[in-house]
Amino acid sequence: MIIIKFGGTSVQNEEAIGRVISIVRGRLSEKPLVVVSALARVTRLLCSIAEEAEAQREDSVKDLLRQLRERHFNLAGNLLAGRPDLLDRCLKDVEGLISSLETFVGGVCLLGELSARSEARIISTGELLSSTIISYAFNANGISCHWIDARRMITTDDNYLNARPDMDVTEANIKRIVGLEYRGADLVLTQGFVASTDKGATSVLGFEGSDYSAAIFGMALGAERVEIWTDVDGIRSADPRVIGDTRKIDVISYEEAAEMAAMGARVLHPLTIEPARKKNIPILVLNSTNPSCDGTLVIRGDQSPDGPKSVAFKEDVLFIKVISPKLDGVTRMLGKVFASLYPRRIPVTLAKATESEVFLVMPEERVALQDALDEIGKWADVTVYRDKAFISVVGRNIVGFEGLGDKVISVSGKVHLANVSANMMSENFVIDRDRLQVTMESLHDYIFKTGA
Numbered sequence: 001m002i003i004i005k006f007g008g009t010s011v012q013n014e015e016a017i018g019r020v021i022s023i024v025r026g027r028l029s030e031k032p033l034v035v036v037s038a039l040a041r042v043t044r045l046l047c048s049i050a051e052e053a054e055a056q057r058e059d060s061v062k063d064l065l066r067q068l069r070e071r072h073f074n075l076a077g078n079l080l081a082g083r084p085d086l087l088d089r090c091l092k093d094v095e096g097l098i099s100s101l102e103t104f105v106g107g108v109c110l111l112g113e114l115s116a117r118s119e120a121r122i123i124s125t126g127e128l129l130s131s132t133i134i135s136y137a138f139n140a141n142g143i144s145c146h147w148i149d150a151r152r153m154i155t156t157d158d159n160y161l162n163a164r165p166d167m168d169v170t171e172a173n174i175k176r177i178v179g180l181e182y183r184g185a186d187l188v189l190t191q192g193f194v195a196s197t198d199k200g201a202t203s204v205l206g207f208e209g210s211d212y213s214a215a216i217f218g219m220a221l222g223a224e225r226v227e228i229w230t231d232v233d234g235i236r237s238a239d240p241r242v243i244g245d246t247r248k249i250d251v252i253s254y255e256e257a258a259e260m261a262a263m264g265a266r267v268l269h270p271l272t273i274e275p276a277r278k279k280n281i282p283i284l285v286l287n288s289t290n291p292s293c294d295g296t297l298v299i300r301g302d303q304s305p306d307g308p309k310s311v312a313f314k315e316d317v318l319f320i321k322v323i324s325p326k327l328d329g330v331t332r333m334l335g336k337v338f339a340s341l342y343p344r345r346i347p348v349t350l351a352k353a354t355e356s357e358v359f360l361v362m363p364e365e366r367v368a369l370q371d372a373l374d375e376i377g378k379w380a381d382v383t384v385y386r387d388k389a390f391i392s393v394v395g396r397n398i399v400g401f402e403g404l405g406d407k408v409i410s411v412s413g414k415v416h417l418a419n420v421s422a423n424m425m426s427e428n429f430v431i432d433r434d435r436l437q438v439t440m441e442s443l444h445d446y447i448f449k450t451g452a
Contacts, residue, residue, distance in 0.1 A: 002027060003223045005035040005192060005214035009231040010288035011130055012040035014078040019288050020134070021141050023229070024187060028143070030224065033178060033217055034189040036134055037210040038126025039071065046123045053105045053122075054114035061109055069098050072129050079137040090136040094129060101125045120160040121202045127191035127210075135189045146185040153177055154195035154216060156203045159345075163195055163203035165216060167275075174220035190217075211269035215283070219275035226276055228268065229288040234296030235260070235267045238311045242437070243444050251297050253304035256394055257283070259425040263349070263392035264314040273298070301396065308395035308447045313440060314349060319385040319416050319430050320360040322376055327355045334358060340375045344368040349390060350428060352419055359417055361390055361430055388416065389436040392428045393447065399424055403446070411435070411442040 004027065006020050024032055038046075045068060052060040072094050080087035104121060108114055131147060138145035153173045156163035181188045192210020195203045205212050211228055218226040235257065236246040252260075254277040261270040267285060276283050276298070286295035322337055330353045337358045341348060346369055350361040362369075364386070373382050393404055399420060404427050409415050412431040419428045431439055 001031040001033060001221050001223050003035060003214050003218040003221070003226040004032045004229065005210055005227065006037065006229045006288060007210065007231070008037045008040040008042070010229045011036055011134060014075060016288065017075075017079060017134055017137055019291070020229075021138060021143070023288065023291055024138070025141075025143060028186050031182070032187050033221065033223075034134075034145075034187055035192045035210060035214045035217060036127065036131050036189065037192050039075070039130050042068070042071070042126040042130070043123055043207070046126055047119075049101075049105055050108070050114055050119050050122045053108040054112060056109055056112045058109055061105060065098070065102055065105070068101075068129075069095075072098070072133060076133045076136070079133065080140050083140045086136050086140050090133060093132050097125060097128050097132065116160040117158075117201055120163075120204050124191075124194045124202050124204055127194045131189055131191045138187065138189065144184065144186040146181045146188045148177060148181050148188055148190040150191040150194045150213065151196035151202060153190070154205075154213065155198055156195045156205070158197045158199075158201070158203070160197070160201070160203045162206040162345075163197070165195065165205075166198070167216075167219075169198070170216060171220040174217060178217075178221060205271075206269070208266075208269045209271075211272040212275075215272045215275040215281075218281050219279050222279060223281055225282045225284055227284045227286055228272075229286050230267065231287060231289055232267070233287045233290055233293045234285045235265070235298075236310065237448050238440065238444050239266060239313070242313070242440055243311075246444075247448055248293075249296050249309050250294070251299065251304050252309055253301035253396060254283075254298060255301050255423065255425055256304065256309050256396060257298045259392075259421065259423070260310050260312050260394045263312040263394060263426055263428070264390065265310060265312040265394075268298075304396060306395070306397045306400065308393050308398060308401055310394050311440060311444050311447065312392045312394060313436060314361075314363070314390040314392075315433060315436060316364045317349065317388050317390045317430070318360075318362050318364055319388045320362070320373070321383045321385075322358040322360070322380045323383075324356045324380040329355055336379065337376060340372040344372050346372055350417075350419060352417065361388075361417065385416065387433045388430050389433040390428065390430055391436070391439060391443065392426045393443070394426045397424055398427050401447070404443070405429070407443055407446050408439060412439045 049064045135147040155169045192213035235249045258273040283298035352359045412435040417430040
């Protein structure tokens with residue numbers, strides 16, 4: 001069995017879904033489980049619906065719901081024009097999902113309150129809609145497809161918008177349900193991103209969480225491989241939206257891919273790697289608009305060459321200094337800082353400590369961050385530096401590649417923090433945000449054109 005996951009741009013319209021059907025048709029002998037995201041930009045539309053409902057802007061909510069209905073009805077009509085029997089059933093299913101959402105959002109709008117649980121319920125609708133239509137499209141094209149609700153399989157905690165699965169329960173669910181649903185079918189199809197708590201409430205695995213879903217399915221089923229289909233030719237040496245002349249990475253280790261994701265690269269969800277690595281399942285990152293491209297293979301570290309693989313970045317980060325008047329020691333300093341951050345679920349990209357100082361890099365302005373900093377400020381001096389960016393050069397044994405720090409300093413003008421990760425997988429720099437573009441371009445050229 002293999003897992004094939006298609007992201008939003010790979011299922012964004014009739015033409016894209018036609019490519020998906022062609023790709024899957026060529027893999028039917030391998031018993032695929034297909035995982036799909038919402039159509040491109042639909043999750044953002046659903047987020048807007050949630051925001052407008054909370055603000056009790058009824059007219060805006062109605063207009064956004066109209067856009068949602070029209071897009072999915074039009075897509076279904078185009079895909080199933082030759083099968084009016086399937087089209088009629090599909091439209092009834094789609095209307096049922098949207099009508100249910102409409103009723104639910106009406107309640108949020110009436111109260112003017114949006115809980116995390118309610119938001120998860122709203123934004124999960126995109127995957128349910130896309131997967132419903134795509135399953136009918138497979139059947140219309142002569143491929144017997146059984147649709148499965150992922151909420152029956154992936155069981156999580158109650159952190160509704162960034163839920164973490166109970167892997168033991170989830171694995172048992174997946175094995176049982178997929179085994180049953182595969183009877184009499186060419187393939188089974190389900191949703192990424194979507195899950196449910198042990199009490200049955202809808203949860204989601206965090207934005208871009210469909211990759212994570214695919215890896216979980218792969219682990220549970222002992223898949224031969226997991227294919228992640230995107231709109232670029234595999235994992236690149238930098239974000240092609242930032243650097244014009246990037247290189248495709250042919251082979252990369254699980255650890256490097258995880259480090260890239262954690263440090264800002266957008267090809268794979270940061271949590272995707274661990275389920276695959278647990279059972280040594282290869283991940284292939286491929287381009288649905290260019291299926292003939294070999295893409296990038298993510299495998300064990302001893303099969304990946306040393307050296308820099310990619311330059312990742314995070315824009316709009318905070319650089320925070322915490323200075324204690326006492327020499328508390330590294331362990332106590334980190335413990336005291338994270339005692340304020342962790343209970344508030346505030347993410348930290350990088351932390352570095354001395355006997356009396358802690359340096360933090362984190363995304364800008366998270367809920368409850370100021371409360372945490374005020375608490376820390378009761379025993380230490382806290383300084384927050386804004387308008388910073390975070391650059392990370394990722395690769396196995398990165399310390400063997402010389403001159404990175406000098407190059408960043410010479411171009412950026414000032415490095416506020418430099419750090420080599422404990423696993424020797426990345427060398428990281430905090431610079432002024434207005435120097436990010438030129439620093440990225442110069443550093444990428446140095447590594448992949450003149451430095452390698």
